[in-house]
Each structure stands twice: as structure tokens, then as C-alpha cells.
Amino acid sequence: MKKNIFYLMIIALVAMTFASCSKDSEDKSTIVHYPKITLLGDAFYISPQGQPFTDPGCTVTYAGEDYTSHVVISGVEDIDVNTAGLYYVTYSAVSPDGKYSWSETRTVAVCDPTIETDLSGSWTLQDGSYRDYSGNVVGFDSYGITIKQLAPGIFSVSDFFGGWYDQRLGYGKSYACAGQMQLLADGTLVGLSSRVAGWGDSWDGFEGKYDAETGTLTWDVPYAGVMTFHIILK
Numbered sequence: 001m002k003k004n005i006f007y008l009m010i011i012a013l014v015a016m017t018f019a020s021c022s023k024d025s026e027d028k029s030t031i032v033h034y035p036k037i038t039l040l041g042d043a044f045y046i047s048p049q050g051q052p053f054t055d056p057g058c059t060v061t062y063a064g065e066d067y068t069s070h071v072v073i074s075g076v077e078d079i080d081v082n083t084a085g086l087y088y089v090t091y092s093a094v095s096p097d098g099k100y101s102w103s104e105t106r107t108v109a110v111c112d113p114t115i116e117t118d119l120s121g122s123w124t125l126q127d128g129s130y131r132d133y134s135g136n137v138v139g140f141d142s143y144g145i146t147i148k149q150l151a152p153g154i155f156s157v158s159d160f161f162g163g164w165y166d167q168r169l170g171y172g173k174s175y176a177c178a179g180q181m182q183l184l185a186d187g188t189l190v191g192l193s194s195r196v197a198g199w200g201d202s203w204d205g206f207e208g209k210y211d212a213e214t215g216t217l218t219w220d221v222p223y224a225g226v227m228t229f230h231i232i233l234k
Helices: 002-027 164-168
Strands: 036-039 044-048 058-062 072-074 085-094 101-111 121-124 130-133 136-139 144-151 154-157 178-183 188-195 207-211 216-223 227-233
Touching: 036 085, 036 101, 058 085, 085 188, 101 144, 188 216
Parallel strands: 044 101
Antiparallel strands: 036 058, 072 085, 085 101, 121 144, 130 136, 130 227, 144 154, 154 178, 178 188, 188 207, 207 216, 216 227
């Protein structure tokens, strides 16, 4: 009887040892290294219109070692230094085994330095603004829109829809049409980009004007193929 108890104790100890080893094996984690990209210069880079653009570049490390020679740069070739607007340069690197990658993006603002008008501030939607949905016109006003200068003549806009979904319908900021626009010397507004995060889409087009005498912004934004927002701001 004592021998049986002794053998049972030995078996239990062996089982516990294997269980412990098994758990130790499960707890061991593999260290994953990703290429680390550090931009040289500003992430938002202002380049005067008509002047050559020289990419500041970046540095890349992998597992603590220099890995810069492996970086792939794209987008520089798309920058038109004679046309004001926003351009994007992407820096990418892949780990030696090809399993892991990383990227960073620089925004290059080619701007007209002669544009001194700053539209930054809080703007209010004016009477006369409306949404035209396939002929069903509904007016709305009094909502607030924020505009910020990114570079001379280039601005971010909190909502090109004038607050229709975000504020009027209460959907929240994800359904605002946020983006960027450009002011030309003659007061024309040019749409650069937009994004409605909630639906993952953007406008169908943009036409706008700034009236310096009245301090009024006006634009039309077609959307989703069935509607147009006519926005007046002061």
C-alpha cells in the first residue's frame, strides 16, 4: 500500500514538472522588430510655389541597427512645384524576412507666398444655405464651421457640409465632410481633398468663392450623386 502511494506521488510530481515546462514554453514570446522610420524635417512641409522641392528624407533603424538604405520613397515625383496644393510623400521599409513593414507620410504644401489673406477662425452658416436632395430643397443656418490656415492660401475646413449631418442631424463629427481648400489670388476657392469618415467617402466636387468686400465664403458641394450643399459663411 505504501509503495502504491509512493509511486502515485512520483507520478504526480512528474506530471507537475511537465505541466510547468509546458506553461513556461507557452509564456515565451517572440520579439518582433519593425523598421522604425524617423522623418528628417517637418511632417508638414511648406514649399514655396515655383521653387524646387528637395526631399529632407528620413532615417530607418531595424533591431537597433541602421536600415536606411532599405527605405522606399514614393510621391516625390508627383509634386508639381508650379501648382499650389497638398502633396504626400510616403517612406516605407520591410523587415529582412519580409514579414513586417512600416511607413510614414510627409505632407508637402506647395503654396503661393503672395496670398496673405488668412481665413482662420470660427465661421457661421448664413441664411440662404441649403441642401438640395434631388429637387427637395431644405434651408438651414446658424451652425458653426472652423477654418484653420495650414500654409499661405491653404486651409483646413471642419465641415464642407455646413454642419448638416454633424450638428443638424446629430450624427457627430465622423459625418462631417472635413478636408482642405485653397484660396487663389482672385478669390476663387479650390477644393483639395475631403473625407466623410463615417461613410468612408468624399464629395463629388467643389466650387467656391471668397468675397473680400463682404467677408463671405460661398461654395457648392455635390455629394453622393443625389444632393448638393450650397453653403454661405460669415
